[in-house]
Amino acid sequence: MARPRRNQNEYLGPAIFSVCLHVGIVILALISWPSLSKPDPVKPHIKAVIVDEAMLEQMKQALPKPAVQEKPKPPEVDTRKQMEEARRKAEEAKKAEAARKAAAERKKQEAIALKKKQEADKKKKEEDKKLAEAKRLDEQKKAEEKRKTEQKRKEEEKRLAEEKKRQEELKKQEEEKRKALEQKLIAEREQARLEKAKQEELALQQQAMELEKMLQQQQQQQAAEKQHQQDVTELERYRALIYEAIKSKWIRLDGAKGLVAHIQLKLLPTGELQSATIAKSSGVQAFDQSALSAAYAVRKYPVPSDSRLFEKEFRNLTLIFKPQQEF
Amino acid sequence: MNVLSVRNILALVFAAFIVTGCASQGTTEDTPTAQVEDSSGSDATATGMGTDSGLSEAELAEQQRMAEEEARRAEEAALREVRTFYFDFDKSTIKPESRTYLDAHAAFLSANPNQGVVLNGYTDERGTKEYNLALGERRAKAVQDYLRFKGVSLSQMEAVSFGEEFPVDAGHSEAAWAKNRRVVIEYK
Amino acid sequence: MQLKYLRLMLSGLVLLLSLGVRADLVIEIDEGIRGALPVAVVPFSNKSGQPLSEDIAQIVGDDLQRSGDFQLLSRASMLSLPGKGEDIYFRDWSILGQRNLLVGTINYDAPSKSYKVQYELYDVQTQQRILGKVVGGRQDQMRDIGHSIADAVYEALTGIQGVFSTKIAYVTLEQSKSKTLYTLEVADADGRRSKLIFKSPMPIVSPAWSPDGKRLAYASFESGKPAIYIQDVASGVRTLISSYIGLNSAPSWSPDGGKLAMTLSRDGNAEVYVMDMRSNSLKRLTDHWAIDTEPSWSPDGQSIVFTSDRGGGPQVYMMSSNGGTPRRLTFEGRYNARPRFSLDGKTIYYVHQRSGFNVAALDMESGQSRILTETEMDESPSVAPNGSMIIYATQRQGKGVLAVVGVNSGSKYTLPAQFGDVREPAWSPYIKK
Known part of the structure; x- marks a missing residue:
């Protein structure tokens, strides 16, 4: 179904408006993005592990136990094997030595370490305290910061949320507007459709009315036609009668082919001739004369008794004398 | 076509000759018959009369001829009527x-x-x-x-x-x- | 869509209806009846104080009756005898079924010593006067006046010029034990007041009027053989035109009167020649061993029709008036001869043999021919100058008489019997005074 022009024009306005609005929104969205810069990246937290005696012990335990010197094995008959064994033993002794050394070193180191550690621990404790303090401060700060950021975030979130909300709101509004427009359009379309339907219905109604009127007219016409047909039949009948009457009285001249004369008759309802005049001459006086004479020679013209038909057709009558053949 | 017409002409000429021959025979036919008849008649009288008529043969012949001539003229005149x-x-x-x-x-x-x-x-x-x-x-x-x-x-x-x-x-x-x-x- | 169709139907119906709503019914009359117009010619009222030698109304009535176009009311039926328009009681005539009425009065005008004939023609039905005139003349011109009135009435009611004032020329043969006499005479169209033109113990044939109606050409055997003469009707002066060896006959004038066509056999057999009257030069038109004779000119002077038996028997041929190859016109029957053109040049009248000999008419355009006469020994057709009647020679009870037949009307009459045999009629043209 084609949209009526009218509606199309109206739709254009709001469509443009809607588009503009959407674009505006889009633009706005884009603009707000840069202003709303990326939130401060979260600073990596120091992950401080609290070391205590227990843990230390654990750590010790973890250290590999020094190697237990093993009893040398009875020498094997295999010299090579003995050598190898010896070597192995030597190596092992070395290794053990090394290991002892290492262990001693390690112990030393460990003692140092331990001292260090203790010192460290002390320091650490102090540091830890400091740290704790610092941490506390930091944490405070952090908390503060966090709070701040949180706040900020919250604010941001809030803002975002608000923004979002706003946008959503806008969107919603947009949506609503769009919806409204759509609704409007739909409504309009609907209305248009309704209009059209209404019109069509009107038209149909009108048609129906007209049809009915026509039917009525048709009936009337049919009646009139029937009458007319009757008239025509009557007309033809009387026309033929008059034709024959005139023909039998018209004494034709030779060489009259090609001549045409019009005689105007005025009849009375009785069929009598009131008057006959030459309405159009043939140019030959004798021919006109013969036509007039024929008209007068018909004493009584056959006319219908129906006065309506008589008045309509027969009161004024024209005879056209137009011979078709030479004699 | 030409051959035919030549033949026709020849035939015509031939026929003409024949006709002419017949015609000429015709015109002379009339008189000889009369003469023959007359001569036979006169012959009869001549023989009937015998030799003691006194006329010479030449005179008799002349008489005969004149009679014939007379008769012929009479006939002609009759025809011309x-x-x-x-x-x-x-x-x-x-x-x-x-x-x-x-x-x-x-x-x-x-x-x-x-x-x-x-x-x-x-x-x-x-x-x-x-x-x-x-x-x-x-x-x-x-x-x-x-x-x-x-x-x-x-x-x-x-x-x-x-x-x-x-x-x-x-x-x-x-x-x-x-x-x-x-x-x-x-x-x- | 539906709407449109319905609208169409509606307008159609309206149109149909409107057709019937005209005020004037029109009836076309394409045919009438062939018949004679009823006319009453009332005996003219003689107010001249002197008896008249002629009954003018009778002359008028007879002329009109003879034309075949009128049916005259007998005098016995007349209910009144008006002499002029104001005396007419129209009902007296309408009840008798009359359509036209002629009345007249004759007065004598002493100063001019002439008779004044006043005549009026009325339409009985409309009571309108159609004609009204006064004609003057002497006693011996009464017949002429009568004929002129008949002409006027004829033309007013038929549209065609009347021929009642024209003349006819013809030959009569009077034969008795002691003498044989041929006479060439000229009489009124009704056969009355015949005047002797020429007489001879030897035959006279083929009289032909000059186009001005003042001279007659004819062939005369007075010298023992046919020769062509031209005679002035008024003065009687004769001129020998042609007397070659063999035939000199069948003279025919060209429409402008400048040439004479004729039959001569000076070259061995009958041929058509044309003689130029001014230069006297002779031109041979036909060239055939057959008989070529009876030439006659077309009204426009362009053609000559003639009789020829070149086809084995006499037939009608046509050729250019300058000569040239003749064209055969008649194909029905074994004898068609003596052709004459109609006034409009569209018909040829000629003699045709069926069982007897009749006058026939050949339509040039359609090639159709029809027999015009019911008499059976017909010869020498001659056409009246208005083209509506033909006079010809025929026999009645063994005697030669002249008869007239209407070309389109029912006219058929024989001219009053004369002494002897009448033959060779020639209808004069309209004579220019």
């Missing part, structure tokens, strides 16, 4: 029965070149006057041609037509009309 020749409706052909008499006229006229004749042509009353005038003339001319052919000089003859005029029989029947369709030889 017939002066009217008839025709069929709208025709100018000479009828066969007319020939004997026409020939007698021809013989006489050709023997007497100073004798003039008028050939009067007529028609019956039917048809139109002027056409009948021409038809009468054609009949007269037909007779004229025949006589000319028989040796009569043109200067001796005059062909005149009266058409419908001067009918012999004023009746309106076939019989009457037949009598009026004629050519009359008028000796001047």
